[in-house]
Amino acid sequence: MGMGDPLDLLPGTLELLILKTLAAGAQHGYGIAQRLKDESNDVLQVGESSLYPALQRLLLKRWVKAEWGASENNRRARYYTLTASGRKQLPAERADFDRLIVAIHKILNAT
Amino acid sequence: MGELIRRIREWLRWRRLNDTLAEELEFHRTMTERRLEAGGMAPDAAAAAARRALGSGALAADQSRDVWMAAWAQDLARDGRFAGRMLARERGFTIVVVTVLGLGIGTASLMWVLLDAVCVRGLPIPRVDRVVFVGARDSQKRDIAISYREFDRIRAATPGVDDVSAFANAPAVLGDDDRAPDRAFATYVSAPMFQMLRERPQLGRDFTPSDDRPGATPVAILAAGMWRSRYASDPSVVGRVIRINGTPTAIVGVMREPFRFPSVTDVWLPLSAMPGISTEQRAARALNVVMRMRDDASLASVRSALADEADVLAHDYPATNAGVTLDAVTINERYNGRLTDTVWIAFMLVAAIVLLVACANAANMLLMRAAARSHEIAVRASLGASRGRIVRQLVVESALLACLGGALGAGLSVGGLRAINAIIPESTLAYWMRFQFDLRAFAGLCALCLGTVAVFGLAPALHVASANVNDVIKSGGRGGSGAMRGRRWTTICLAAECGLTMVMLAALVVGIRTARDTGRKFVAVDSANVLTTWVTLPADRYRTTDARRAFYRNVEQRLATVPGTSVVAMAATLPLGGAAPRLLEIDDQPSAPDRMPTVWTVTVSAKYFDAVGVGVARGRAFGDRDGLPGYEAAIVNQRFAEMFFPGRDAIGRHVRLSEANAPAAATPALPIVGVVPSVRQRTTTADPDPIVYVPLAAAPPVSARLLVRGTTSMPTGSSLRDALHEIDSELPLYRTLPMAQALDASQWNGRISEWLLNTIAIVAVGLASLGLYAVIAHAIAQRTREIGIRVALGATRARVVSMVARQAAMHFVLGVGTGVACVFGFARLTEGPAGAQVTPGYQITSASTLAAVAALLAVITAIASIAPAWRACRVDPARTLRES
Numbered sequence A: 001m002g003m004g005d006p007l008d009l010l011p012g013t014l015e016l017l018i019l020k021t022l023a024a025g026a027q028h029g030y031g032i033a034q035r036l037k038d039e040s041n042d043v044l045q046v047g048e049s050s051l052y053p054a055l056q057r058l059l060l061k062r063w064v065k066a067e068w069g070a071s072e073n074n075r076r077a078r079y080y081t082l083t084a085s086g087r088k089q090l091p092a093e094r095a096d097f098d099r100l101i102v103a104i105h106k107i108l109n110a111t
Numbered sequence B: 001m002g003e004l005i006r007r008i009r010e011w012l013r014w015r016r017l018n019d020t021l022a023e024e025l026e027f028h029r030t031m032t033e034r035r036l037e038a039g040g041m042a043p044d045a046a047a048a049a050a051r052r053a054l055g056s057g058a059l060a061a062d063q064s065r066d067v068w069m070a071a072w073a074q075d076l077a078r079d080g081r082f083a084g085r086m087l088a089r090e091r092g093f094t095i096v097v098v099t100v101l102g103l104g105i106g107t108a109s110l111m112w113v114l115l116d117a118v119c120v121r122g123l124p125i126p127r128v129d130r131v132v133f134v135g136a137r138d139s140q141k142r143d144i145a146i147s148y149r150e151f152d153r154i155r156a157a158t159p160g161v162d163d164v165s166a167f168a169n170a171p172a173v174l175g176d177d178d179r180a181p182d183r184a185f186a187t188y189v190s191a192p193m194f195q196m197l198r199e200r201p202q203l204g205r206d207f208t209p210s211d212d213r214p215g216a217t218p219v220a221i222l223a224a225g226m227w228r229s230r231y232a233s234d235p236s237v238v239g240r241v242i243r244i245n246g247t248p249t250a251i252v253g254v255m256r257e258p259f260r261f262p263s264v265t266d267v268w269l270p271l272s273a274m275p276g277i278s279t280e281q282r283a284a285r286a287l288n289v290v291m292r293m294r295d296d297a298s299l300a301s302v303r304s305a306l307a308d309e310a311d312v313l314a315h316d317y318p319a320t321n322a323g324v325t326l327d328a329v330t331i332n333e334r335y336n337g338r339l340t341d342t343v344w345i346a347f348m349l350v351a352a353i354v355l356l357v358a359c360a361n362a363a364n365m366l367l368m369r370a371a372a373r374s375h376e377i378a379v380r381a382s383l384g385a386s387r388g389r390i391v392r393q394l395v396v397e398s399a400l401l402a403c404l405g406g407a408l409g410a411g412l413s414v415g416g417l418r419a420i421n422a423i424i425p426e427s428t429l430a431y432w433m434r435f436q437f438d439l440r441a442f443a444g445l446c447a448l449c450l451g452t453v454a455v456f457g458l459a460p461a462l463h464v465a466s467a468n469v470n471d472v473i474k475s476g477g478r479g480g481s482g483a484m485r486g487r488r489w490t491t492i493c494l495a496a497e498c499g500l501t502m503v504m505l506a507a508l509v510v511g512i513r514t515a516r517d518t519g520r521k522f523v524a525v526d527s528a529n530v531l532t533t534w535v536t537l538p539a540d541r542y543r544t545t546d547a548r549r550a551f552y553r554n555v556e557q558r559l560a561t562v563p564g565t566s567v568v569a570m571a572a573t574l575p576l577g578g579a580a581p582r583l584l585e586i587d588d589q590p591s592a593p594d595r596m597p598t599v600w601t602v603t604v605s606a607k608y609f610d611a612v613g614v615g616v617a618r619g620r621a622f623g624d625r626d627g628l629p630g631y632e633a634a635i636v637n638q639r640f641a642e643m644f645f646p647g648r649d650a651i652g653r654h655v656r657l658s659e660a661n662a663p664a665a666a667t668p669a670l671p672i673v674g675v676v677p678s679v680r681q682r683t684t685t686a687d688p689d690p691i692v693y694v695p696l697a698a699a700p701p702v703s704a705r706l707l708v709r710g711t712t713s714m715p716t717g718s719s720l721r722d723a724l725h726e727i728d729s730e731l732p733l734y735r736t737l738p739m740a741q742a743l744d745a746s747q748w749n750g751r752i753s754e755w756l757l758n759t760i761a762i763v764a765v766g767l768a769s770l771g772l773y774a775v776i777a778h779a780i781a782q783r784t785r786e787i788g789i790r791v792a793l794g795a796t797r798a799r800v801v802s803m804v805a806r807q808a809a810m811h812f813v814l815g816v817g818t819g820v821a822c823v824f825g826f827a828r829l830t831e832g833p834a835g836a837q838v839t840p841g842y843q844i845t846s847a848s849t850l851a852a853v854a855a856l857l858a859v860i861t862a863i864a865s866i867a868p869a870w871r872a873c874r875v876d877p878a879r880t881l882r883e884s
Helices: A013-023 A029-039 A048-060 A083-110 B001-014 B013-036 B042-054 B058-067 B071-089 B091-120 B148-157 B224-231 B299-316 B331-335 B341-382 B385-425 B439-457 B459-466 B469-475 B480-521 B545-560 B640-645 B716-726 B739-746 B748-782 B782-790 B797-830 B846-871 B876-881
Strands: A064-068 A076-082 B133-137 B161-175 B180-188 B219-222 B240-246 B247-254 B267-270 B286-293 B326-331 B530-536 B567-570 B581-588 B597-606 B635-636 B654-658 B671-674 B692-694 B703-710 B732-738
Touching: A013 A029, A013 A048, A013 A064, A013 A076, A029 A076, A029 B013, A048 B013, A048 B058, A076 A083, B001 B013, B001 B058, B013 B042, B042 B876, B058 B071, B071 B091, B071 B224, B071 B385, B091 B341, B091 B385, B091 B439, B133 B299, B148 B161, B148 B286, B148 B299, B148 B597, B161 B267, B161 B530, B180 B224, B180 B732, B219 B224, B224 B654, B267 B716, B286 B480, B299 B326, B326 B331, B341 B385, B341 B439, B341 B480, B341 B748, B385 B439, B385 B748, B459 B846, B469 B797, B480 B581, B480 B748, B480 B797, B480 B846, B530 B716, B545 B567, B545 B703, B567 B597, B567 B654, B635 B640, B640 B671, B640 B692, B654 B692, B654 B716, B716 B732, B732 B797, B739 B748, B748 B782, B748 B797, B782 B797, B782 B876, B797 B846, B797 B876
Parallel strands: B180 B267, B219 B247, B597 B692, B635 B671
Antiparallel strands: A064 A076, B133 B286, B133 B326, B161 B180, B161 B240, B161 B286, B219 B267, B240 B247, B530 B703, B530 B732, B567 B703, B581 B597, B581 B654, B635 B692, B654 B671
């Protein structure tokens, strides 16, 4: 995925992380990037050219919706919120991701 | 599905999406910058770092957009928008090219629809190539129907076929207790008919062999159209008993829409129920026979089996079968129009010519534009546009042009079909002949036009590719070898266009002249205040000649008492409504049966000639007793008198009329008592036919047209109906119309031809004038600079106009020259082996035709040069010179 990211994410992972972040409440793009950076202790630095296409994909699937609102410092910002189907999708995506991780671990731990 | 809708919604708000993304990314960048500043960085350094940290905003926006629409599609859309702007700016060019393409595509696809419906598509029967029609011919090679005994033999003796079925058409009357009676087209079919056609009723059941036995309970199957119109699609109609020709008959089934085999049938009855069906008499020929070949049988084997069977029959029954041959053709061959008929060849040629003219025209305009475009394209190439990029742009532009042309063409052809369908009266064309827009053919034609547009639209790209970009830019799109080559092609295209247009115009001039002469001349009937209706006498109550004769007499007397009625008459058919062919023998000119000329007969009542308002030219009209035994009489038309008694008096001579198969001696000799003006009975022939009118009393028909002339105004339909229902309450009136309308309806064929001819003439003239206009306008535009200099040096307006006129005259001479050559070539090409039937003066190579067409072309050229001349006069020398 994203070019110039400190760490490449597995395909689809960014969408899962966005969904998880938004589960805590509405957030704008910048806010999502900051949360991901902060909570991963600066490991995940998501660039705009990964984040915004991922958000478009989520909009297209209608798992999130976007609305203009005022940001904390009173600037116009586009806030993303989970839709009902997005909320339903989160555990499913999470399960898929867990299966993937288990599979990868299995291969890496094989002797 | 939902995703696609969301995508499309976003495509429609593309600009908003761009703005949103830009604003979002800007916000993101600002926020990053602030964070860095808050961390103690200098504002300038923070801005730079923010930009560095987040990469290119443009890339993020691009990739976000790609989620909604693939990158190539975005490029295409951008090219499309640019092409749209280009075409909108060159509005004149766009309108002309789109009109030209639209006219070409529209006319050609309209012609194709007609051709396809009548000649190509055929009957909608599964595996139709296995269904064959058995045809019989008498010793003189005339088509005749088949008798029941022959049908029996064919059924038994033809190997390799299934479901041999016979059918015969007859008018019928449907009656119920609670509804007015309806006249219907009935077809008597033998039981396996629908199975043979692979059709199943949508409701109820098919006929069974036990339905088709003498003495079986009468049953009927309805067509979907009759079910809908008479019974409002009520499913409970199956099982109901209605009266068909007065006989209580149970409806056992309803067929599916639009099945009306063999043509426009409303109700099917078992063959055994056919009145007068004779299973014994060999001379009673009334049936048509169809059957389905098995997979192991071939048409050749079926034909040879039938030929053998005919020989056996001829040997066993020489009185009825001597010389009668049997043959089989596929059902489509029997029912389809023949592509080789002159009228269809003419249609195809016209369609092809219109399409070619349109393509040549479009090509021409694109070539001319290529010269102007090459400068712009050279500039783009020098600014770094790749050849692929330029070609793609031009292809998109061409495709857009072709699509607009196609849309116009689709509209024109749909509108044309609607107009044609409005002319055709209901239940005249067989159920499978539907004039419907054909998407496949339309797509093919569009592809052809797209090809033309693409090939010629790419000319500027090829020009730039082959020439030195520097030279093109320096020449300013004016001169250069490429422009010379372009001009040569333009001239060739224009010459071809003029040639083809002139051929078409010449053919049309001849066609219009012929149509005008034949169409109007012989229909000189006075249809004012005449109401007509069609009565069909139910066979059960009017089985005998006497019963029918009495009925018609009653009608005549009863209607004459209705106030405001001046004349009441009956005829088997109206003018233009057809006539019955008979073999003619004239008293003192006996001839062998195979040499007897065919004439046409119409059965009419005493007052018929008063009712249609033609009167009697010589002799007298029929009297009340004419036609009764011992009072034989006949009236002939002037055409007949001219043909058979040239220079002599026809009155007092005797004629004998016989049907093709019956011996002539049995019919009485009829003395000619009068001669009437020629009135056309058939619409298909150029000359009026020789007609013998026979009195109604001699052979009162089962079905007749009633004509009622009012003294001062049109009689009302209700007065007619009330009077008739006093005589017989269960008599359906069918097509009660003023005579003018009835004549119009029967001329639908001619009217469609006329409509098509007129439309094509307008299209041809339109295309030619557009083509000439474009070429002249372009030539003048190329000389704008020269004109500017001339005006600056003192040339007057008159001089400038004469310059334009010279240009126009040059093209006119070129066009007429190629045109005349093409017309002669076309005449050579279409010349028949004999060429005898062409009336002098109606040849396309005749001087008057060519003069008329040349004059038309001159007018077109003059009109086409008005706008260029006006533009040339307004050339402002100062501006022109400054610009270049």
